[in-house]
Amino acid sequence: MIRRMRTTRKGMTMDADLYVPGDGWLHRADPRVKFALSLALLVMCLIWRNWAFMLSMLALEHILLATDRVPAERIAWVWRTLAMLITLIVVLWPIFDPSGGHEIWRWGILRLTRENLVMAAVMGLRIPALGFACFLTLFTTSQPRLIRGLVALGMPYRAGLTLATSLRYIPVFFRIFQSVSAAQRARGLDLNGRSAVGGAHNPFSALVARFKSYLPVIVAVLIRAYRMSQGVGWAMESRGLGMPGVARTYRVSLRMRPADWLLLALTVAGAIGVAAAMIMIG
Amino acid sequence: MSLDTLIETHELGWRYAPVVDGGRPIDGLGSVTVTIRSGEFVGVVGPTGAGKSTLCMALTGIIPNLADGEMTGSVRVAGMDTATVGVAELSSRIGYVQQDPESQLFCSSVEDEIAFPLENRGMDPALMDSRIDEVLRLVGMEDYRTRIPTSLSGGQMQRVAIAAALAADPDILILDEPTAALDPDGRREVFAALDALRRNRARHDLTVVMAEQDTSHFPGWADRILVLDHGNLAEQGDVSLFSERRELFDRLGVAVPDDVEPDLRIIADDASTPSRSGDEPIITLDHVTYRYASGGRTDTAQRPPALDDVTCTIPRGAFVGLIGRNGSGKTTLARHLNALLTPVSGRVTVDGLDTRRHTVGQMATHVGFVFQNPDHQIFCATTREEIGFGPKALGRTPQQVETAVDKAMRLFGLERFADVSPATLGYGDRRAVALASVLAMDTPVLVLDEPTAGLDRNLSTRFLDTVAELNRAGTTVIMISHDMAAVTRYCTHVMRMDDGRLAEYGRLDRTVAPSDHDHAHIQDSRHDPTHENHTKGNDDGR
Numbered sequence: 001m002i003r004r005m006r007t008t009r010k011g012m013t014m015d016a017d018l019y020v021p022g023d024g025w026l027h028r029a030d031p032r033v034k035f036a037l038s039l040a041l042l043v044m045c046l047i048w049r050n051w052a053f054m055l056s057m058l059a060l061e062h063i064l065l066a067t068d069r070v071p072a073e074r075i076a077w078v079w080r081t082l083a084m085l086i087t088l089i090v091v092l093w094p095i096f097d098p099s100g101g102h103e104i105w106r107w108g109i110l111r112l113t114r115e116n117l118v119m120a121a122v123m124g125l126r127i128p129a130l131g132f133a134c135f136l137t138l139f140t141t142s143q144p145r146l147i148r149g150l151v152a153l154g155m156p157y158r159a160g161l162t163l164a165t166s167l168r169y170i171p172v173f174f175r176i177f178q179s180v181s182a183a184q185r186a187r188g189l190d191l192n193g194r195s196a197v198g199g200a201h202n203p204f205s206a207l208v209a210r211f212k213s214y215l216p217v218i219v220a221v222l223i224r225a226y227r228m229s230q231g232v233g234w235a236m237e238s239r240g241l242g243m244p245g246v247a248r249t250y251r252v253s254l255r256m257r258p259a260d261w262l263l264l265a266l267t268v269a270g271a272i273g274v275a276a277a278m279i280m281i282g
Numbered sequence: 283m284s285l286d287t288l289i290e291t292h293e294l295g296w297r298y299a300p301v302v303d304g305g306r307p308i309d310g311l312g313s314v315t316v317t318i319r320s321g322e323f324v325g326v327v328g329p330t331g332a333g334k335s336t337l338c339m340a341l342t343g344i345i346p347n348l349a350d351g352e353m354t355g356s357v358r359v360a361g362m363d364t365a366t367v368g369v370a371e372l373s374s375r376i377g378y379v380q381q382d383p384e385s386q387l388f389c390s391s392v393e394d395e396i397a398f399p400l401e402n403r404g405m406d407p408a409l410m411d412s413r414i415d416e417v418l419r420l421v422g423m424e425d426y427r428t429r430i431p432t433s434l435s436g437g438q439m440q441r442v443a444i445a446a447a448l449a450a451d452p453d454i455l456i457l458d459e460p461t462a463a464l465d466p467d468g469r470r471e472v473f474a475a476l477d478a479l480r481r482n483r484a485r486h487d488l489t490v491v492m493a494e495q496d497t498s499h500f501p502g503w504a505d506r507i508l509v510l511d512h513g514n515l516a517e518q519g520d521v522s523l524f525s526e527r528r529e530l531f532d533r534l535g536v537a538v539p540d541d542v543e544p545d546l547r548i549i550a551d552d553a554s555t556p557s558r559s560g561d562e563p564i565i566t567l568d569h570v571t572y573r574y575a576s577g578g579r580t581d582t583a584q585r586p587p588a589l590d591d592v593t594c595t596i597p598r599g600a601f602v603g604l605i606g607r608n609g610s611g612k613t614t615l616a617r618h619l620n621a622l623l624t625p626v627s628g629r630v631t632v633d634g635l636d637t638r639r640h641t642v643g644q645m646a647t648h649v650g651f652v653f654q655n656p657d658h659q660i661f662c663a664t665t666r667e668e669i670g671f672g673p674k675a676l677g678r679t680p681q682q683v684e685t686a687v688d689k690a691m692r693l694f695g696l697e698r699f700a701d702v703s704p705a706t707l708g709y710g711d712r713r714a715v716a717l718a719s720v721l722a723m724d725t726p727v728l729v730l731d732e733p734t735a736g737l738d739r740n741l742s743t744r745f746l747d748t749v750a751e752l753n754r755a756g757t758t759v760i761m762i763s764h765d766m767a768a769v770t771r772y773c774t775h776v777m778r779m780d781d782g783r784l785a786e787y788g789r790l791d792r793t794v795a796p797s798d799h800d801h802a803h804i805q806d807s808r809h810d811p812t813h814e815n816h817t818k819g820n821d822d823g824r
Contacts, residue, residue: 017390017430017432019390019430021428021430142390142391142394143389143390143391143394144389144390144394144397165388168388168389168390169388171432172384172432176658179653179655179658180658180659182617182622182642182653182658183651183653183655183658183659184659184661185622185642185643185646186620186622186642186646186649186650186651186653186720187646187651187659187671187672187675187719187720187723188643188646188647188672188675188676188723189643189671189675190641190643190675215661216661216662216671217661219661220657220658220659220660220661223657223660223661223705224657224658227385227657228382228384228385229385230385231380231382231385231386232385232386232388233348234339234344234348234369234378234380234386235378235380235385235386235387235388235443236388236398237344237347237348237368237369237370237373238342238344238369238373238376238377238378238447239373239398239399239402239446239447239449239450240370240373240374240399240402240403240450241370241398241402242368242370242402243370243371243373243374243402243403243404244368244370244371246402246403246404247404248401248402248404249400249401249404249405249406249407250401250407251393251394251397251400251401251407251410251411253407
């Protein structure tokens with residue numbers, strides 16, 4: 001039986017890139033237009049703090065991804081990845097923002113109001129809304145088209161290559177983190193901050209201990225990342241990156257099709273329309 | 283430099299800059315003078331740390347242009363002085379393949395990897411597609427053109443790296459241990475691709491410099507062999523060196539081509555009734571089944587099991603060789619022994635503990651686990667701290683920790699590195715630190731994942747002799763390995779996994795003649811001509 005698996009050495013697994021191969025309408029769209037779409041969504045989500053607006057933006061982003069046939073697994077992966085951050089923000093927001101006139105519950109300095117609970121929900125929705133705004137482009141734009149789009153907008157090639165390569169290695173480093181965690185746990189490191197032989201902590205020292213327990217993992221990952229980035233840099237130069245006296249060419253060419261102009265027009269019109277509506281609503 | 287001399291090094295020396303402030307420079311090469319003619323196939327051999335990779339880096343110009351250190355002497359490649367010409371410019375004549383596939387494939391598809399050097403040279407985009415097809419065909423990867431490199435096996439990734447190095451039609455191909463990071467399947471794939479390339483090179487007059495631990499293909503391929511030791515050229519000559527200077531290779535720990543890996547013969551045992559031997563079991567696997575979940579999927583019951591109803595017991599004090607093809611379930615099984623994985627069904631008991639009821643941290647007092655990649659383990663500022671981390675995490679007293687650290691450092695000759703950052707050591711020494719770090723935990727069970735991979739024979743022997751000493755003192759050892767010579771020499775028992783099932787298990791038979799067919803007869807996958815071309819991967823997973 002042939003299993004489709006990926007590795008180089010044992011202990012070092014690799015998995016899919018952020019880019020999801022496909023041929024949907026977003027995949028075919030010019031990357032510059034997708035940058036504009038993502039930027040418009042990001043800006044709008046950052047400007048307005050309205051739960052109904054955030055929900056609408058999230059719904060729109062899911063519709064765009066679904067109609068491009070991005071697998072539901074990938075969408076679920078984004079939610080899983082952001083779940084901890086969303087939870088933290090929703091829980092911590094009322095603690096750090098006790099404002100609001102409609103008090104529901106109070107205990108010392110902790111004050112729950114209708115207003116800060118609504119704002120906690122808005123902030124909780126804003127995180128995935130911002131995330132999906134970025135993933136609209138990242139899931140649907142291959143590395144060469146991403147670089148080509150950035151260069152076409154005036155970014156130097158090396159900067160575009162660095163950005164695209166960094167994105168390409170995010171899943172790799174995530175998996176290195178998992179492998180390193182396993183190796184350190186096997187040596188008795190408890191990532192909950194306890195030693196292998198147990199021991200009680202008060203909540204604060206437990207939190208500090210938990211943070212400190214991740215240091216061995218983080219340091220080992222950084223060492224591995226350093227070695228890998230050095231190899232990547234050498235590989236790039238040994239394949240002619242920055243060859244003097246040569247005008248670089250690109251296998252991938254960009255061309256604005258009518259559909260791209262239409263998408264760009266819809267993005268601009270949509271952004272203006274939403275802005276006008278939100279201003280009118282107040 | 284004569285007319286047909288393409289590469290010439292003159293008293294080439296290199297010292298790596300200290301990685302940390304106040305550290306010592308690390309010697310890479312002493313004084314190497316060598317000339318390589320156009321069209322030659324040169325094999326570079328030597329023990330771990332001999333300077334093979336450093337020499338390759340010097341020939342590509344990475345030394346002295348990109349690596350930090352101090353160079354003496356000179357290197358001229360195709361008439362260019364590497365001290366004054368940049369790596370990118372040198373790359374117009376040189377293709378370079380590194381050891382580590384994952385750090386040299388940085389694009390999002392195979393075709394993009396091949397296009398990258400073509401774009402950098404300003405090639406007409408209209409001509410690129412045919413060139414991409416041509417080089418992928420050369421390494422047998424034409425069907426993988428649109429694949430994401432990270433979805434490929436290690437061997438396939440190295441073939442893509444070779445294709446990328448050849449894309450711009452260089453005169454010289456430098457291969458720095460292209461199979462060192464690969465399992466037997468991957469090695470076989472890469473050697474097959476190189477064989478096709480070798481047959482093709484006569485047409486293109488390609489000069490090849492190939493550093494490699496595995497010398498088995500050099501007799502048919504290499505025009506000349508360079509033997510490095512401690513950064514210097516110890517010997518050079520044609521492939522007859524392997525027979526004429528056998529004692530040199532033995533001394534250096536370099537396997538010579540006629541070294542034949544032994545066949546294993548095991549006394550087939552009924553794994554479910556091991557107690558008949560009267561040995562006290564320390565590990566019991568009772569109908570263990572395990573399935574991996576995939577991203578976002580919950581239908582794990584639909585996936586083929588990574589471990590399929592595995593039942594066996596391992597007696598205390600055994601030295602078990604855990605063998606099998608990639609994806610057969612070796613690593614999955616090993617990870618059940620310290621609760622990194624727990625079975626979907628069945629039960630694993632180690633040293634009296636049910637692994638489902640204990641955390642990995644709690645199991646660490648009973649099971650030491652040495653991972654293959656030492657860089658996944660090393661993080662401390664000094665070797666002493668690194669080795670002491672495990673015993674300290676297990677709650678040992680400072681005195682016990684100190685005693686354990688001193689003993690482990692002595693076992694591996696690491697005293698001279700006690701106050702040195704282990705991350706700055708060479709590969710062999712980092713492996714020694716990783717192994718010493720786990721041995722210092724003094725656990726009754728020791729699991730080793732490919733402990734000899736990438737090491738020369740002398741280092742392998744030194745490591746395994748130390749482990750064997752612990753085994754004789756009562757430690758139970760489980761060793762995942764593709765090295766059949768090591769399994770034959772050290773193991774008392776052999777477990778062979780196949781597609782998640784325990785295919786064979788029993789004592790290693792050291793007495794029966796090879797013709798006796800009453801006993802199991804197994805070999806590593808590299809000898810199996812019917813073996814499918816497994817895409818290796820996720821073998822953390824398998």
